[in-house]
Amino acid sequence: NGYNLTIGFGTTINFTDSACIIVNGGSFICGDVAQPTHDRNIIFKGVTGNNWSGLSFNNCNLVNINSAQFQNVKGDAVNTNYAVKMINCNTVNINNCTFTNADPQKSGAIEANFSGAGSGETNFYIAGNTFNMNSSDKTIVSVIANAECSVPVMIDNNIFTSTSNSATAMYLSFVSGIEIGGNAIVGYNKGIEMHHSNIDVIGNSITSTTGNNSAKGIDAGDLSAVNLTSTGTLRTGGLNIFDNAGENINNIYVNDSYFYLDKGKNVFGVISNSNSYHLKGYFPGDTVGNPI
Numbered sequence: 540n541g542y543n544l545t546i547g548f549g550t551t552i553n554f555t556d557s558a559c560i561i562v563n564g565g566s567f568i569c570g571d572v573a574q575p576t577h578d579r580n581i582i583f584k585g586v587t588g589n590n591w592s593g594l595s596f597n598n599c600n601l602v603n604i605n606s607a608q609f610q611n612v613k614g615d616a617v618n619t620n621y622a623v624k625m626i627n628c629n630t631v632n633i634n635n636c637t638f639t640n641a642d643p644q645k646s647g648a649i650e651a652n653f654s655g656a657g658s659g660e661t662n663f664y665i666a667g668n669t670f671n672m673n674s675s676d677k678t679i680v681s682v683i684a685n686a687e688c689s690v691p692v693m694i695d696n697n698i699f700t701s702t703s704n705s706a707t708a709m710y711l712s713f714v715s716g717i718e719i720g721g722n723a724i725v726g727y728n729k730g731i732e733m734h735h736s737n738i739d740v741i742g743n744s745i746t747s748t749t750g751n752n753s754a755k756g757i758d759a760g761d762l763s764a765v766n767l768t769s770t771g772t773l774r775t776g777g778l779n780i781f782d783n784a785g786e787n788i789n790n791i792y793v794n795d796s797y798f799y800l801d802k803g804k805n806v807f808g809v810i811s812n813s814n815s816y817h818l819k820g821y822f823p824g825d826t827v828g829n830p831i
Contacts, residue, residue: 554591570605585611614644621650640675655687684713701726704751759796768803777803788815
């Protein structure tokens, strides 16, 4: 408790069934964030035939994870078990890692919860990772705060792939500011789900294939605001591609929330005559009788 743990490049840690690492306080440094394109040669995995329970961090000042592979993480049929779980960690940098769901397990990748009980400024950065989630139907990256401690995040240049047609790539609650940018999200039922959040969305590609029915590229609720355009001369949002090929698709859906599109240069695609919409839902105050 309260100690610092460092794991260097070239390390492999094998876990027995349901084993995990729990860090309470202090800092955790895995790899070197100053080498963002290093070979991904730090490996966390279950011993052959075993599924382990992931890394857990509670009230840590720093969680830096770079150039790691997460394999064979145990899934849960009802709840979601994540490869990396964090509670009230001030500074989080996870970059250049690979998260692979081992079918038939149903696991997530990253979960961060903030209750307002922590101390210090919060910085949350997830970039350059690959999420190969196969048939997992869970939420892959989840960031949840509350009204007392709205959290700024950057989730940039990641690759999310899924074959389940029912998973959610990102779930954000009480997230405010910074951006979701340059991500490729393929095969998810929901690309980005937002609640009580306000964030710039720029340069992402959110696509799904035939058979992924009722998918939503962005699903925003509870007075969220999705910025898909620019502010003045500075481009902060826009240039996104939404191309979803199932039935009853909504590229952007809002419920008691806003989106901003003007001159954002976003591209939208759906199948004709498929009861699908580029834009659908209700702005605040228009939940009865006045849909978009």
